Amino acid sequence: MSSEFSExxxxxxxxxxxxxxxxxxxxxxxxxxFVAEDDKIYLVPIHGSDSDWYRNLxxxxxxxxxxxxATVNGTATPVGDPxxxxxxxxxxxxxxxxxxxxxxxxxxxxxxxxxxPA
Numbered sequence: 635m636s637s638e639f640s641e642x643x644x645x646x647x648x649x650x651x652x653x654x655x656x657x658x659x660x661x662x663x664x665x666x667x668f669v670a671e672d673d674k675i676y677l678v679p680i681h682g683s684d685s686d687w688y689r690n691l692x693x694x695x696x697x698x699x700x701x702x703x704a705t706v707n708g709t710a711t712p713v714g715d716p717x718x719x720x721x722x723x724x725x726x727x728x729x730x731x732x733x734x735x736x737x738x739x740x741x742x743x744x745x746x747x748x749x750x751p752a
Contacts, residue, residue, distance in 0.1 A: 639750065642704035643670050647730070651677070652698035653690040662690065669725045675699065675708070675748040676722045682741030688712070691746060699748065706750050713745040 643649070652663050664687045669676045679685030691697060691710040699706050713719055722745040727735045 636704075636706065636750075639699075639701065639704045639706045640670075642702035643668075643675075645702050648701075649675070650700040651687065652700070653687050654694040654696070656690045656693035662687065667726060667730060669722065669729055671725070673750060675750060676713075676725065677710075677746040677748065678719075678723060678726055678735075678739055678742065679744055679746070680739055680741075682739075683714075683744040684741065685744075688744055688746065697748065699750065708748040708750040711747045711749070713747055714743075716743075719743065719745045 647667060648665050649668050650663050650665050652661050654660070655662050666677050666679075666687075679688035682688070692712055695710045697708055697710050699708055713722065719742060723735065723739065723742045726739070
């Protein structure tokens with residue numbers, strides 16, 4: 635991941651993702667929380683696998699991430715393994731607070747791993 639984007643991530647708690655609508659083909663932007671780990675970014679959809687942006691990424695895994703004015707393109711991989719999803723949710727809890735995550739994320743059956751090129 636570029637140093638400019640890494641620096642932008644360190645200055646914010648939220649990124650905006652741009653996904654392609656699976657029915658309309660239109661670009662849709664959604665602000666989301668994230669955790670970064672090495673060259674990967676992890677996202678958790680608020681309504682789990684029922685979230686529209688998650689289903690859009692399953693259909694078209696390319697997305698755009700914007701943080702503090704820096705933008706990169708990436709490829710999303712759905713994470714469905716319950717143990718790995720739990721780890722990502724736990725990482726969210728460590729970053730944002732377990733109670734916050736528990737109250738904002740009622741369904742935690744899915745996560746997304748985003749690969750961002752250097």
